[in-house]
Amino acid sequence: MFFLEYVMVGLLAFALILLIISAFLKDPYKIIREEIDQLSMQQIQEMYVIKKKLKVLEEELLVGDEAFHPSSSSRQSFPSEKKEIHEIIKNQVWSLAQQGLTVDQISRQSSLSPTEVETILSEMIERGQRYE
Numbered sequence: 502m503f504f505l506e507y508v509m510v511g512l513l514a515f516a517l518i519l520l521i522i523s524a525f526l527k528d529p530y531k532i533i534r535e536e537i538d539q540l541s542m543q544q545i546q547e548m549y550v551i552k553k554k555l556k557v558l559e560e561e562l563l564v565g566d567e568a569f570h571p572s573s574s575s576r577q578s579f580p581s582e583k584k585e586i587h588e589i590i591k592n593q594v595w596s597l598a599q600q601g602l603t604v605d606q607i608s609r610q611s612s613l614s615p616t617e618v619e620t621i622l623s624e625m626i627e628r629g630q631r632y633e
Contacts, residue, residue: 590611591621594611594621
C-alpha cells in the first residue's frame, strides 16, 4: 500500500511541476495572433489612406469636368451650340404641327425655342413626312 501512496504523491508532484512550467512557457499562438492583429491594423490604415486619396481624385475630376462642360446658364449665352433633342420631343412637335398649331404655340408647349421648333419641322420634312 505504501507503494501505491508513493506513486500517487509522485504523480501529483509531477502534475504540479508541469503546471508551474506551463505557466512560464510562452504561448506559441500569441505571437501569430499579434502579427495578424498588426497586419489587420496596417491594412485598415492603408485602406483609409487609399479611400482618402480616391475621394480627392474624384473631387478633382468633378472640378475638371465642370471646367470642360459649361453650365446651363453659359449655354444660353451661346445659342449657336446645338443641343440634342430627344426623338420623343421631335415626334411631339411634329404631332402638334399636324394639329395646326403655330410655331410659337408649339415652342411654348414643348419648352423649345421657335428656332428649334422650325429646325425640327424642317428635319421632318426632309425625311419625307408632311403635315397638313
